[in-house]
Amino acid sequence: MQDEYRTVAGAGVHETEVNRSRFLCALAPAATEREAQDFIATVRKQHADANHNCWAYVIGADASVQKASDDGEPGGTAGVPMLQMLLRRDMRYVVAVVTRYFGGVKLGAGGLIRAYGGAVGEALDTLGTRTRRRFRLATVTVDHQRAGKLENDLRTTGREVRDVRYGEAVTLEIALPDTDVPAFRSWLADATAGTAVFEPGGETYGDV
Incomplete structure (x- = not known):
């Protein structure tokens, strides 16, 4: 068993803006894959009018379950950088959903990777974590x-x-x-x- 891990202090949402696109990162603790999937479904329902609801989650103290989705963004530009940010911060038993409302300016692959990963990082900093x-x-x-x-x-x-x-x-x-x-x-x-x-x-x- 892993000696220690970090997780989110509680559920919450943090919003960032990049070139007029709005990125809303919703974070929540998730003890199981089902809890993570239920949270994703709830956020997708709340933001059914959004361009994208990308997500990533890590379950298990040893990060045995890692999944991510770009939800229509170019492959590898959303879910993967979100997942990488969670892993880089040693986050476990956590789910992140980043909702994007397109602002009319294309960000390119590099811009998307920075925006989605950054949205998760900022949300973790703002909402707080616990060990x-x-x-x-x-x-x-x-x-x-x-x-x-x-x-x-x-x-x-x-x-x-x-x-x-x-x-x-x-x-x-x-x-x-x-x-x-x-x-x-x-x-x-x-x-x-x-x-x-x-x-x-x-x-x-x-x-x-």
């Missing part, structure tokens, strides 16, 4: 006497506590970077006089 990092999920089981202080110590040292369950003992669900696991085991043993039980689980991605 997501791979974390190891784990459970820590401890007696009631130590649970309150341990939870407080976990939070004050910046570790993510996802859930706390009370039973015969107290179980805390946490997430921490894989590289921190050995050091965390040692810290936990010191903090609880060796009484806590640490059980590593699966992996997930969370905001940095």
Whole structure:
């Protein structure tokens, strides 16, 4: 699994103008290809009168799915530069649709490549991105006497506590970077006089 990737902070639209042509870049997070395709369909419907609705998306933390469309623009002048911009910025789980309203001035192949790629780059800068990092999920089981202080110590040292369950003992669900696991085991043993039980689980991605 990829250690970290970037994605968009949220859905939004940013407009640029090049030689009287309007370029509206709509960005959105997309967890699956279906979500990306649904977003593209929504934008196409909103801008059915536009000359072109070109798109690109990257799905998977390792960018396993990459697709793009020029939507009638000359081959390789729209979707590909959009996709390249997303990849250059390490963007994942994201879909971009650039809607073009033609302004009467032809831009040529080079101009189109710069305009479509640039529209995505400017939209990312304006709308904002966030970094997501791979974390190891784990459970820590401890007696009631130590649970309150341990939870407080976990939070004050910046570790993510996802859930706390009370039973015969107290179980805390946490997430921490894989590289921190050995050091965390040692810290936990010191903090609880060796009484806590640490059980590593699966992996997930969370905001940095």
